[in-house]
Amino acid sequence: MREPVVERVLRLIRGMTEETFEGLALEVFAFQYQRSPPYRRFCDGRGITPDTITAWEQIPAVPTAAFKLVDLSCASPEQVFVTSGTSQGPEQRGKHGFPWLEVYHRSLLANFAAYILPDGARPRMLILAPCPDMLPTSSLSHMLEVVRQTYGGDGSAYYFGDAGLDLTGLIQSLREVEAHRLPVCLLGTSFAFMHVVDVCLEEDQRFTLPEGSRLMDTGGFKGRSREISRDELLRLYGEVLRIPESFCINEYGMTEMGSQFYDNVLRDTVLGCPPVRFKEVPPWVRTRVLDPATLEDLPEGEVGLLTHYDLANCGSVMAVETEDLGYKIGEGFEIVGRAPGAEARGCSLTVEEFQGRP
Amino acid sequence: MRIAAYHLPSHISQFETELLPFGDVTLEVPRVTPTLLADVMQHLETAGERLRKRKRREIVEILSAVFARLRDRTDPLRQTAEEALPAITGFSPAMVVHGLDLLCKGYVTDSFYELLQDAGVEEDLNGFVPRRSHLSRAYAPALTTHVLAGNIPGVGLPGLVAATLAGSASLVKTASGDPLSPALWAASLSRQDPEIGECVAVLWWRGGQADLEAVALEGADAVIAYGSEKTMRDLQGRVRSRFLGHGHRVSLGVIGREVLVGADEVAEQSAYDVSLFDQQGCLSPHCFYVEEGGAVSPKEFAELLGSAMAKWAERLPPGSLTRGEAAAIRKFRAAYEAQRIAQKDIALFLHPRGLDWTVIFDPDPTFTLSCLHRTVVVKPVPDLSEVGGPLRSWRPYLQAAGVAVAPERTRMLANALGQAGVNRICPIGKMQAPPLTWYQDGRFLLRDLLRWTDLEV
Numbered sequence: 001m002r003e004p005v006v007e008r009v010l011r012l013i014r015g016m017t018e019e020t021f022e023g024l025a026l027e028v029f030a031f032q033y034q035r036s037p038p039y040r041r042f043c044d045g046r047g048i049t050p051d052t053i054t055a056w057e058q059i060p061a062v063p064t065a066a067f068k069l070v071d072l073s074c075a076s077p078e079q080v081f082v083t084s085g086t087s088q089g090p091e092q093r094g095k096h097g098f099p100w101l102e103v104y105h106r107s108l109l110a111n112f113a114a115y116i117l118p119d120g121a122r123p124r125m126l127i128l129a130p131c132p133d134m135l136p137t138s139s140l141s142h143m144l145e146v147v148r149q150t151y152g153g154d155g156s157a158y159y160f161g162d163a164g165l166d167l168t169g170l171i172q173s174l175r176e177v178e179a180h181r182l183p184v185c186l187l188g189t190s191f192a193f194m195h196v197v198d199v200c201l202e203e204d205q206r207f208t209l210p211e212g213s214r215l216m217d218t219g220g221f222k223g224r225s226r227e228i229s230r231d232e233l234l235r236l237y238g239e240v241l242r243i244p245e246s247f248c249i250n251e252y253g254m255t256e257m258g259s260q261f262y263d264n265v266l267r268d269t270v271l272g273c274p275p276v277r278f279k280e281v282p283p284w285v286r287t288r289v290l291d292p293a294t295l296e297d298l299p300e301g302e303v304g305l306l307t308h309y310d311l312a313n314c315g316s317v318m319a320v321e322t323e324d325l326g327y328k329i330g331e332g333f334e335i336v337g338r339a340p341g342a343e344a345r346g347c348s349l350t351v352e353e354f355q356g357r358p
Numbered sequence: 359m360r361i362a363a364y365h366l367p368s369h370i371s372q373f374e375t376e377l378l379p380f381g382d383v384t385l386e387v388p389r390v391t392p393t394l395l396a397d398v399m400q401h402l403e404t405a406g407e408r409l410r411k412r413k414r415r416e417i418v419e420i421l422s423a424v425f426a427r428l429r430d431r432t433d434p435l436r437q438t439a440e441e442a443l444p445a446i447t448g449f450s451p452a453m454v455v456h457g458l459d460l461l462c463k464g465y466v467t468d469s470f471y472e473l474l475q476d477a478g479v480e481e482d483l484n485g486f487v488p489r490r491s492h493l494s495r496a497y498a499p500a501l502t503t504h505v506l507a508g509n510i511p512g513v514g515l516p517g518l519v520a521a522t523l524a525g526s527a528s529l530v531k532t533a534s535g536d537p538l539s540p541a542l543w544a545a546s547l548s549r550q551d552p553e554i555g556e557c558v559a560v561l562w563w564r565g566g567q568a569d570l571e572a573v574a575l576e577g578a579d580a581v582i583a584y585g586s587e588k589t590m591r592d593l594q595g596r597v598r599s600r601f602l603g604h605g606h607r608v609s610l611g612v613i614g615r616e617v618l619v620g621a622d623e624v625a626e627q628s629a630y631d632v633s634l635f636d637q638q639g640c641l642s643p644h645c646f647y648v649e650e651g652g653a654v655s656p657k658e659f660a661e662l663l664g665s666a667m668a669k670w671a672e673r674l675p676p677g678s679l680t681r682g683e684a685a686a687i688r689k690f691r692a693a694y695e696a697q698r699i700a701q702k703d704i705a706l707f708l709h710p711r712g713l714d715w716t717v718i719f720d721p722d723p724t725f726t727l728s729c730l731h732r733t734v735v736v737k738p739v740p741d742l743s744e745v746g747g748p749l750r751s752w753r754p755y756l757q758a759a760g761v762a763v764a765p766e767r768t769r770m771l772a773n774a775l776g777q778a779g780v781n782r783i784c785p786i787g788k789m790q791a792p793p794l795t796w797y798q799d800g801r802f803l804l805r806d807l808l809r810w811t812d813l814e815v
Contacts, residue, residue: 042699045706062699063692069700292684293713305685323689325681344586345448345535346508346638349606349755351686351727353586 005031006100009311012284013106021284021311025056028314035074039317042066056286061307061319064256067094072316075099081139083255096139096255099315105146107259107312111282112147115262116216116249118270121183123212125156126173128165128188128196139255140218144187152185165192167199174207174241183212186241190217190233190250197233200240208242214266215243218251246275252335256320258312259285264332280332284311289328300328303336360384361442363537365530365544365560367401368552370394378537378562381445385537390563392573398559399529399577403500405556406527410498412554414482417523418470420551425465428458428546435546439511439539447509447536449636450675454511457635460791461512465519469794474523476795477804483525486813493813498524499579499600502807505593507585509535510635515543516794517582517602518558520804522547527557531574533584537562571596580807602806604799607640607757608727610647610749611786612771613659614742614763618652621662624762627787629666631760633715634790636677637730640757641782641789644728645735647745656738657705660719663736664707667715676714676732683731687713690729694718723748742767746774753779757799760786 005027012019030050033040043049043060053059066072067083077097084093098104117123125148132141148156159170177184186193193215200206215237228236234245246269253260261279268275281287286309289298298304306324313320326335344350363378363385373394378385388394409417427433431440436458443454474480478489479496486493502521506514514530518540521528530540541560548555563570575581575593580600583593590603611631617624631643646663648656679687691706697720698704705719716733720726725748726735739745742763749756756779763771772783781800782792792798 038699038701041701042695045695045698063689063696065689065693066696066699069696069702292681292688293679294711303681305688321688321692323685323692325685344508344606344638345730346510346635346642347513347584347604347606347640348638348642348644348730349608349640349727351729353588353606354727354755 002100003031006103006314009284009314010103010106012311013103013110015110015283021286021309022056024311025059025286025309025318026050026053028311028318029053029056029059031314032074032317036072036317038066038070039072056309057288059309059319061309061321062317063321064094064254064323067096067256068092071095071097073097073099074315077315079104079142080137081142081255082137084138094255096316098258103312103314104258107282107284108143108146109150111260111262113151114282115264115267115280116147116185116214117151118267119212121185121212122151122153123183123185123214124154124177125152125185125187126170127156127158128160128170128186128192129158130160131158134160134162139253140189143253143260147187160192165195167196170196171200171205174209177213178207178209181210183210183214185213186215186243188217189219191219193217193237194228194233197236197240201236206240206242212247213241213243214247214249215241216249216251216262218253250279252279254322256322257308257310258315259308259310261285261287261332276330278329278332278334285309287333289326289333298328303327306333306335359442360386361438361538362386363532363541363560363562364388365541365548365555365558367398367405367556367559370397370401380442383442383445385442385446385562387537387562390561390570392569395561395570395573396577398561399501399573402527402529402557402559405553406500406525408553409522409527409557410483410525414474414479414523417525417554418467418474420547420554421465421470421519421522422467424543424546424550425462427550428543429462431455435542435549439542442538443511443536444677446538447511448677449509450677453635453674453677456674457511460634461515464791464794465515470519470523472795473520473804476802477524477808479524479804479808486811489812492815495811495813496524496808497811499526499807499809501578502526502528502580502582503574503578504528504530504540505574505581505583505585506530506533506540507535507583507589508533508638510639511536511539513584514540514582516798516803518543519794520807521580521582522554522557524804524807526580526807528559529574529578530558530560532560532562534562534565582803582807600806600809602801602803604640606755607799608752608755609639609641609643609758609760609789610645610725610756611643611760611789612742612745612763612775613646613648613761613786614767614771615649615652616764616767617762618648618654618659621652621654621659622666624786625659625662625666626669627762627785628663628760629670630787631789632734633667633670633674633676633732637728637732637734639790641792642730643734643760643789644730645726645737647723647737647739647742649742650738650740656736657703657719660705660717660736661707663734664715664717667717667732667734668709671709671714671732679713679731683729684713686729687716687731687733690733691716691718694720725749725752742771743774745771746778749775749778749780756780758782758784758789758792760784760789762786
């Protein structure tokens with residue numbers, strides 16, 4: 001038996017107009033305050049209770065760092081996702097429990113369909129990431145498996161094994177779809193796509209993927225051997241795969257959130273609007289760009305910290321303060337990367353210098 | 359406001375300039391070329407001979423007068439510094455005034471003589487003097503190159519004063535964080551004694567220009583440099599003469615249980631040491647170890663420290679933060695807040711709205727690097743004799759420890775801290791005002807600059 005407030009969130013995600021973000025946010029907050037003891041401690045520490053606030057912007061946002069240390073779930077989780085490894089070791093991985101996976105799935109599928117499959121296509125999916133059997137706690141693997149099962153056409157498959165990316169298999173499949181003129185949807189991490197592009201350039205392999213083919217990449221290149229700009233990557237997708245820029249969609253998601261964000265360009269192209277690329281915010285989420293000095297909203301275009309209020313997180317904490325930097329644009333935002341550390345101004349040793357030493 | 363931020367030998371007047379904007383202040387600096395630099399260095403070497411011929415007593419008098427005039431807030435050069443440095447360094451105007459006063463305070467006649475005495479060059483450096491069974495003569499470098507870093511006015515002054523006292527001409531490469539202060543100091547030296555002013559040149563150029571660096575480093579008999587460990591290693595590899603590097607350092611505070619009967623005052627002094635220069639200095643404490651069992655607990659002390667930080671934030675307002683710096687403080691706070699909700703015994707004492715100051719109580723004894731900008735961590739220790747342990751792995755970086763303990767425990771604590779690698783132990787509240795004769799980084803700058811010749815007879 002799910003809580004009434006969770007049912008209402010589900011109705012909002014399913015597009016029922018009697019529910020709104022504004023109408024639900026404070027109720028979800030009150031629910032979470034009551035059901036998650038660590039979150040209640042967090043709010044009490046800030047002197048905020050459901051009785052003291054009147055607007056969703058006042059809901060205390062938990063820093064992503066807290067997911068590393070404490071279980072924020074409001075009920076026993078059906079599934080726990082764990083963030084991918086960091087140099088700080090396994091104990092420093094963030095964990096996010098979902099007591100009601102249906103909420104996660106509804107949010108995922110509604111959003112994926114709107115931004116990746118706005119034309120109603122059900123293409124064959126070529127997935128450049130480990131399947132859930134390989135990485136059972138990865139939210140990305142789970143997410144890709146759910147969309148494969150729901151929307152994937154015949155022949156949808158993973159191209160990732162124990163030895164890593166299965167390039168031979170991928171190239172073979174790409175030649176096949178090229179010959180049969182069947183549009184595909186490529187899905188994977190930006191890092192995996194970078195690898196594919198590098199190998200193709202090196203071996204002088206070029207593909208002309210059928211019209212309607214699309215690509216969704218996720219994540220950045222932080223700490224990887226090669227970092228390139230988004231524009232350059234889009235150009236390379238065009239050169240190697242012949243997928244037009246408006247069919248290349250970047251996804252921004254995190255284990256700490258039940259909802260994801262996608263570039264709006266494919267959806268806008270299908271709707272016949274001139275595409276201006278940014279991440280759109282679904283109706284059950286609000287994203288604020290905050291000045292780190294004052295925690296007040298920044299005007300459009302100014303870079304600040306991204307804080308998300310995601311009702312799909314109704315089973316843990318809906319307000320999440322990230323370490324990601326971005327700026328507001330249109331009805332959404334664009335991400336520019338992780339907050340850089342502070343450079344030394346004076347003669348004191350800084351964390352950045354100390355961590356960066358050989 | 360447009361200000362010339364350089365000092366060149368008087369005969370050099372043909373050079374192109376460029377402008378460095380810092381908000382309302384624009385600095386004019388020469389566009390330095392290898393030819394200009396070589397010309398300047400050749401002139402400095404020649405001018406240095408006149409410096410070495412002067413009596414040390416005269417040099418001491420000149421330097422004393424220079425600093426006396428800079429202490430005077432009606433002095434035009436001092437006024438230029440007060441007006442321009444907030445925009446250049448990012449410190450608040452009140453901080454600049456306070457910092458300049460504090461800085462000039464230590465440079466007085468007696469301390470210059472003490473410096474010379476400690477280096478064994480009380481007499482003039484122009485002959486062999488008896489030492490044990492033989493004679494010795496000290497030689498100063500003909501020319502010392504100073505590579506400065508950071509935004510704290512006066513970081514390079516001990517080196518400049520030491521070189522001048524020793525009789526070495528100086529080429530100063532200023533930092534992008536403060537190209538002005540060294541130029542004003544050189545101008546004030548020239549004003550006091552034009553001949554000695556000819557022995558100092560101050561220039562700025564963008565870092566990483568190998569051709570200029572080669573001239574500046576190879577043409578000097580000694581190089582004094584400030585900056586990151588990476589910069590130090592890089593410079594050291596390219597200097598064939600004497601290299602005296604001052605890498606970035608960290609400092610801390612240590613408070614004994616017996617002084618916590620006067621915890622308010624100790625907190626006030628501790629907060630001053632943190633707040634000064636917005637904690638950017640190598641003498642700025644990152645954390646305070648507070649002994650358990652006193653009149654207030656370490657956690658209560660952290661709260662008092664927060665109140666004292668608030669007072670100092672009013673008296674000496676913090677400077678501006680970049681978005682990156684503000685984000686770093688948020689991240690630092692967030693990590694502790696996460697621990698607090700995980701029911702660790704963490705307490706945060708924060709400026710109610712902004713990021714003016716941050717005090718965190720954390721029972722983990724590990725030494726913690728702060729993200730700076732008035733962010734400090736208070737850690738309990740059961741007994742002060744244990745304070746050296748957590749510091750051991752920080753030995754290469756340790757600078758000063760401000761201490762507040764009963765006199766009879768000072769020696770014990772000093773032994774523990776000295777053993778751990780701390781090179782200056784001083785009362786809390788005095789951390790940012792070291793005497794000129796301090797063995798900075800565990801060495802003695804003036805003596806390190808000198809070269810000795812022994813004559814056995």
